[in-house]
Amino acid sequence: MKQKIEREWKSIVCPELKERSLVMCEWALTSEKGHVLKKTLKQVDCWNPKLAEFGEPDCHWGCEKVITKMEKEGR
Numbered sequence: 436m437k438q439k440i441e442r443e444w445k446s447i448v449c450p451e452l453k454e455r456s457l458v459m460c461e462w463a464l465t466s467e468k469g470h471v472l473k474k475t476l477k478q479v480d481c482w483n484p485k486l487a488e489f490g491e492p493d494c495h496w497g498c499e500k501v502i503t504k505m506e507k508e509g510r
Contacts, residue, residue: 436467440477447505449483450497457482458498476503 441462449456461478464471479499486494 436465436472439464439466445502445505447498447501449481449486450501451494452483452485456498458502460502474506476506 441464442459443462444457444459446455446457448454459480459482460476461480463473463475463477465473476499479496479502481494481498
């Protein structure tokens with residue numbers, strides 16, 4: 436079995452701010468003979484500057500659930 440890391444940018448509706456946001460997803464892939472056997476979300480990096488500003492609401496990383504659901508649905 437072969438293992439590798441894959442990164443991709445996704446545009447999602449942020450569950451914290453209820454607006455479109457860009458996130459970078461890092462996936463751990465396990466494959467064999469060119470077929471992906473397992474794809475696991477390892478890290479999410481948010482590109483929404485509002486969540487990084489002092490005094491703004493804390494992020495609870497609800498986007499992980501959104502991204503996982505999108506992946507299961509094949510989006």
